[in-house]
Amino acid sequence: MRSRILKGIFAGCVAALMAATTSASAGPLMDRINAGEPIRIGFANEIPFAYPADDGSPKGFVNVFTIAVLKKMGYDKIEPVQTEWGGLIPGLKANRFDIITGGMNILKSRCENVAFSEPMAKVGDGFVVAAGNPKKITDYKSIADSGAIMVTGAGYSNIEAAKAAGVPEANIMQVPGPTEILAAVKAGRADAGAGTYFTVKQLADTTDGALEASDPDAMPEDSFNWAGIGFRKDDQDFLDKFNAAEKEYLGTPDMLAAVAEYGYGKGSLPGDVTTDWVCANR
Template sequence: MKSRFLTGLFATAVMTFIVAATASQAGELSDRIASGEPVRLGFANEIPFAYPGESGEPKGFVNAYVLGVLGTMGIDKVEPVVTEWGGLIPGLNANRFDIITGGMNILKSRCENMAFSEPMGTMGDAFIVPKGNPKGISNYQDIKDKDGILVTGAGYNSVEAAKKEGVPDDKVMQVPGPTEILAAVKAGRADAGAVTFFTAQNLAKESDGALEVTDPNALPEWTKNWVGIGFREADRDFLAKFNEAQAKYLGSPEMMKAVEEYGYSEAQLPGDVKLEWVCANR
């Protein structure tokens, strides 16, 4: 009897250990989804990448893309969480949302603070400048040589790019986002605004002819970036499933139809570049 009791006790302990070990492999996002909670999408107001619609719904090509990938995974419950760009990574790590869908470039410094999906697109940067570009500013070296003032967003990859190109810190104005970048250049507080080419085109359109976009090819080749979807390190179990679904969805007719209205085309597909390379080289 004692032997049977110990055998049963041992079996129960083993089963408890297996269940506990399995549970410990599931990150918080997997647990939220299993309990019926929505996936919280974190993004800033960055047209056309990701922005809130009139009713707060997630708009923009990165949001459309993520919704498509989640849909192929059988996940349709989402909740948008809008914040300033500089609050995206802190907000993710503070558990205020589950995924960053803001159109974030994969950078080495960011790879050290969060987990990225494989690239979903490749993007170049450009400057917005006053109509006619009176100071002839097209790249970071022009900012240095012509004693210009560059405005960009706090936490943008262009902050690191300007520093790498030797632009003094006191010549780089950091503001919350595109609206403030547009205002600074229009008001003459800055000579150029550094943003993605997509964002530059949108801001120039909003300026009613006051601003124009510089040639993105005037910037160094190394400033070309790849965009990924951001996750917490603890949610790598879910990230692995997301990457698997993404590999099937990326570039599909369904995906291209979903992002077409925002200007994303086959030219923005990431090709065969992998996350490991981007983290090491950007």
């Protein structure tokens, strides 16, 4: 009898220890999901990456991609949260949302604060300039050499790229996002608006020929970046499962059909580059 009691106590302790270990390994996102809470996706108004529709629903190819991966994982209780670009990483760290879907480039400096998924897109930079490109702006070095004024979004990776090419900080105007970038170039306050080629092409297309996008092929190879989905570092358990589901979905006909309307095609696929490599080299 005493042996049975001891075995029962031992089994109960093992079960309790396993439950405690499982609970400890779960990040805050899994805790929210297990409590029946929605997965909150944070994004800024960054067409065509991620932006709100008129009814507030999440649009853009990064949102569409992320929501599809989450659904493949079995999660469809999702709450969109729009904020300014500069508030994405602080909002993630402050638990105001759970995932960044804004089309954020993976950078060494960001990897210190954010756990990124494996890359979901290869993204080249570009510039929106006056029609005819009078200052011959083709890359960041041409901005530095000409003394041109560049405008870009606060917190954009274009700031680091411009400084690395020798553009003085005084010649880099920072604004909240694409709408303000377009306004600054149209008004002549800036000579070039910097962003991803996806973004600047969309901006130029709204101006009836007054502005144009620079040639993306003129950009050096080392200016290309890779976009990923951002998670809190405490949510590595969820991120591992997300990466597994992403690997099965990325590049499939269903995925490419879902994002085609936003200008994402086969040429936008990230290739074999890993997040570890990007964090070390960008």
